[in-house]
Amino acid sequence: MPVIELSMSGRPKSGRVVGIDLGTTNSLVAYMSDNGAEVIRDASGNGLVPSIVYYDHEQDRLLVGEEARDRLITEPRKAIYSVKRFMGKGSADVQEDLSLVPFQIAPGSEQVIGFQMGDRVFTPPEISAFILRDLKRRASQFFGEEVSQAVITVPAYFNDAQRQATKDAGHLAGLEVLRIVNEPTAASLAYGIDKRDEAIVAVYDLGGGTFDISILKLKEGIFEVLSTNGDTHLGGDDLDNELITLVLDEIERSTGRRPDHDPGAFQAIRKAVIRAKHELSESQSTTIEIDLGAQHGGQYQRELTLVEFDRVVGNLVERTLGPCKKALKDADLDPEQIDEVIMVGGSTRIPLVRRKVKELFKREPHVELNPDEVVAIGAAIQADVLAGGRRDLLLLDVTPLSLGIETMGGVIAKIINRNSTIPASASEMFTTWVDNQTGIDVHVVQGEREMVSDCRSLAKFTLKGIPPQPAGLPRIEVRFLIDANGILTVSARDQRTGQEHSIEVKPSYGLTDEQIEKMLIDSFEFAEEDVRRRQLVEARNEAETVMRAAAKALEERAQGLIDEGERTAIRQALDDLRQAVAGDDYQLIRERIKALDDASQHLAEIIMDGALVAALKDRKASEVAEG
Amino acid sequence: MAEAAINTGRASQSECLYCRTQSAGPHFCSECGKIQPVVAGSDYFSFFHLPRRLCIDESELEKSFYALSRQFHPDYFMSASAEERQASIECSSMLNDAYRTLRNPVARAKYLLTLEGYKEAEKKAPPDLLEEVFELNMQIEELRAAKKTGDEDEAAEARSSLEEALIDLHKKLQGIDERLFALFEDWDSILGRDATADGKKPLLDRMSELLSHRSYIRNLVRDIKEEL
Structure with missing residues (x-):
């Protein structure tokens, strides 16, 4: 293997x-x-x-x-x-x-x-x-x-x-x-x-x-x-809402009451208008029928033509x-x-x-x-x-928004323009403002506007460990790279020393790696639940198959092949399994599948033998014919 | 063809990261065929194996871009080593950046200027436009004021004279572009004759000046359009 x-x-x-x-x-x-x-x-x-x-x-x-x-x-x-x-x-x-x-x-x-x-x-x-x-x-x-x-x-x-x-x-x-x-x-x-x-x-x-x-x-x-x-x-929900409003208005006009706070009635209206909407994709008119219950005037019914529908949703489509x-x-x-x-x-x-x-x-x-x-x-x-x-x-995808960095006075300097093919990169040189400054703050934003307050903050980070030097002397090259998924990574290099800088990018929005780790651990408990549910679904499916086969064999083939005692035992096992399937204990279902298998084993063997004999007979006949 | 272009490029100084072949080809090692990191000091022209000419056949450039995309794209290195994946991202981002810059004549010229040591020139009004600029700013102000007070006639008048001015500015832009493209040809021809720095400088100076005028007028056009 x-x-x-x-x-x-x-x-x-x-x-x-x-x-x-x-x-x-x-x-x-x-x-x-x-x-x-x-x-x-x-x-x-x-x-x-x-x-x-x-x-x-x-x-x-x-x-x-x-x-x-x-x-x-x-x-x-x-x-x-x-x-x-x-x-x-x-x-x-x-x-x-x-x-x-x-x-x-x-x-x-x-x-x-x-x-x-x-x-x-x-x-x-x-x-x-x-x-x-x-x-x-x-x-x-x-x-x-x-x-x-x-x-x-x-x-x-x-x-x-x-x-x-x-x-x-x-x-x-x-x-x-x-x-x-x-x-x-x-x-x-x-x-x-x-x-x-x-x-x-x-x-x-x-x-x-x-x-x-x-x-x-x-x-x-x-x-x-x-x-x-x-x-x-x-979207489609807005179209539905227009139709729901139409129906609610009409009900209010005829009964004096608007049933929009009754979840049952509201749901019934929603389902009915969605059905009508679907039907009007195929035909010229349809009927909306809703049973609202006695307190809302009983049955509501109206014809809705495609022309009328178009008028109701026309503005939305136009938008x-x-x-x-x-x-x-x-x-x-x-x-x-x-x-x-x-x-x-x-x-x-x-x-x-x-x-x-x-x-x-x-x-x-x-x-x-x-x-x-x-x-x-x-x-x-x-x-x-x-x-x-x-x-x-x-x-080849593009970035949907420009990437920029904040400069003096909150103004944005764009470094990667929107609609640039990705992967895309840009380098920017940073330096210090005061003597012996050892860190530089960098703020990355995404958006098309000029001011930082109008753009969306992506990340803030500090270039650390710059050796103390007179202001303006250090030259730190920061490289921004947008990968093929449109996701940003940042790296920095000291131009003089060639040294890579550690950058800890703290996303302004989104989850940190630690948060994700924690969520992964949290999700295990649900995973447990998931496994149980899956087991149940699988057991039920298997039970259905087994039951169908056993019932069929019992009905069509069992007569004359096995005695009444065996037939009763199979029937009993079938009933037991049917009961188990109605519950949600997958282990019980498995046990009863096994029990039914055991009870019908003998019958299955006989049927198999019968099939074999029949197959052999056929083969002999065909061999004879060929020979 | 792009395939051919890849082999005719300048020889790389670098050693293959993987098989240690000396002077492995650029982009891909001539021995083991593996993708190489971007050669240090390459610029957009050299990355495409182009001389620093300004008249570029844009459809040929596009062809090379597509062909190289098919060689570099990270999609094709998803199960390769971390180094190869990194090289693929570097190469394809460089390719995209280079293509974006070189396919646009103005961006291309600006890029050449930075390569030749020019800083981006400040936007300056062309001398023959100074008076007009003053006049135009007045009209923009008038339109703004008329809009505020709701004076329709005043606004309409300001609008029509600004619209006229726009037509004129567009003509000026066209003129600048024509002169710029003429400079492109001059540049390409002296490049062919191994020009000295002294020979290049006047051309580059003029290009830089034209580009600054161009940006200035474009900003002006944008301002007017916004107000209209």
């Missing part, structure tokens, strides 16, 4: 690699199969995992995805959603976002937001890690082996801190993040645009809660992001066009110069959206792939490229 399998490039095969779309509203995981990239789905064929985490501190219970969403309405205080909006941010950055969600913010959230959930505090990377862990488990179960490496996508405009926070989340989930890839780039890969020699691509991404437009240039298999724009508070025009302007392009338009996000199924996009870009947009899945599909393709060392495709 070979101990390590080596591939052609000499790299050890290190398990499966997946692509993950970690979305504001939903997340997905995809992989490269022999037939191309595919989304990994659950038993009911669903690929989307709602990006929602529920935590009940009294029971110390953690739920992710669908199960967490079910509790969002009934126990809103225990669920965190839209966590992507808070990645890599301090509380001051997201006042507006925070005012829109019911989350309780822990004290000390200036640098990294902490969500208070009972007696525990979770940071955005931790919440994201729970989602990633769920996706990782889904993929690991699918492959039957541990998945340890992933490519994760982020919006093209994500800054250093947000990218770093995403990487931290992967790390916390036990994933090695091979690459952080921009979502629009991933979408272009999914459509195979990289196969073209040269193209300018617009990616229109209208998701659940955000809108992004990106203009990319592809040339000879290399992608460059030319510009990005968008609206961080515009996406401004950012598109700005992105074109930033890229210095006319709409006619766009070669391909790609639609991403569930809301791009809406006919009005497609029409408006087509009008603006004067081109039929790509809608062939499932718009919810294109980003994950592209991430899987990139993951495959990175894992296999393919050279036919190369993503």
Whole structure:
């Protein structure tokens, strides 16, 4: 047996690699199969995992995805959603976002937001890690082996801190993040645009809660992001809210009461309008039917035509066009110069959206792939490229924001301009202001404005250990390097002595290594819970298979092969197992699977023998025929 | 072709980090083929194996950029040794920085000036523009004041004269660019004749001056546009 399998490039095969779309509203995981990239789905064929985490501190219970969403309405205080909006941010950055969600913010959230959930505090990377862990488990179960490496996508405009926070989340989930890839780039890969020699691509991404437009240039298999724009508070949820308001208004008009504080009624309305919205992507009109209960006037019913729907959501759709025009302007392009338009996000199924996009870009947009899945599909393709060392495709990303350093009077000196291809670097010379000064403070910021107060602080550090010299004599060269993931590292060298300086970069936002270590330790307790749940799911699945086989054998074949006593024993074992499956003790389920196996062993043998005899008979017949 | 360019570059002084071959090729060792750290003292021109000429075929440059990207990018060194990964990041960041600078004629000229020991010149108004600048600043002030008081007629008048001025400034910019490109050609031709420092200096001085005027006018244009 070979101990390590080596591939052609000499790299050890290190398990499966997946692509993950970690979305504001939903997340997905995809992989490269022999037939191309595919989304990994659950038993009911669903690929989307709602990006929602529920935590009940009294029971110390953690739920992710669908199960967490079910509790969002009934126990809103225990669920965190839209966590992507808070990645890599301090509380001051997201006042507006925070005012829109019911989350309780822990004290000390200036640098990294902490969500208070009972007696525990979770940071955005931790919440994201729970989602990633769920996706990782889904993929690991699918492959039957541990998945340890992933490519994760982020919006093209994500800054250093947000990218770093995403990487931290992967790390916390036990994933090695091979690459952080921009979502629009991933979408272009999914459509195979990289196969073209040269193209300018617009990616229109209208998701659940955000809108992004990106203009990319592809040339000879290399992608460059030319510009990005968008609206961080515009998405399918806003369309739903317009429809909900419409319905609430009508109910109020007919009953005199507005049922918006009744969670049950509100939820029923929400589900009904979402269904109507979906139906209007396929047909010209639909009926909204809601059972509101007696206190809200019973049954609500109304017809909604596509024309009416377009009128209700028209303004919102129109609002996406401004950012598109700005992105074109930033890229210095006319709409006619766009070669391909790609639609991403569930809301791009809406006919009005497609029409408006087509009008603006004067081109039929790509809608062939499932718009919810294109980003994950592209991430899987990139993951495959990175894992296999393919050279036919190369993503050249750019920094979304300029990098600068604070100079005298709080003015910013830009050292790396936005839209620079990464990796990118810059060197800056520093010196002392007073005699015998041994340390120099450096403040790194990200942003487009001139003053430090308008930019976002990235890191502060001190160049230490400078030998005492007259002011202005020391020459310390500081090198800033943005790596292929858009993440900054800093190094310093004394020009005179050639000595490397130790730099301790303290990120202004984000988590320190120690904090991450602590979180990793904290997460073990949940890992324990995860293992138990997985065991239970697996045991149940196996039980279902065994029960189905035994019941079938008993019904169809047992007659005449075994006596009544044996049949009763099998029936008993089946009942026992069925009971165990209803509970959640996986060990008990395992025991009863074994018991059923034992009870039906004899029957199975007889059936097998019978099959063998039949097979032999067939073979003899065919041999005779041939002979 | 970029592949060819890689081998025709100046010989590297360095020794291969891995196999200790002397004068291993630049970027990659001629013996073991492994990626090398950026050669100390290289500039953007030498990194692309280009002489310090100012007229550059930008589509050729782009081709080299893509070809070298495919050789240096960190994606291709994900399972290589730490030294190789470091070298790959260094080389590809240098490549990106160099390409960004050299593909733009103005950035390229500014970069050449710093290589030749010039500091970035202060933005200065061209002498023939001094009077106009004074006039323009007055008009900007007038527009600002008219906007404040809500005097539509006054604002419209200031606007139209500023718009006219913009057209004129754009023409001036064009003129500067033409003179600049003519200097590029002069520069390239004396480079071919092994020019001395004395021969280079007048050309570089004039370039530096033109660039300073250019920046000045561009700032002015930006200010006017903002106010409009």
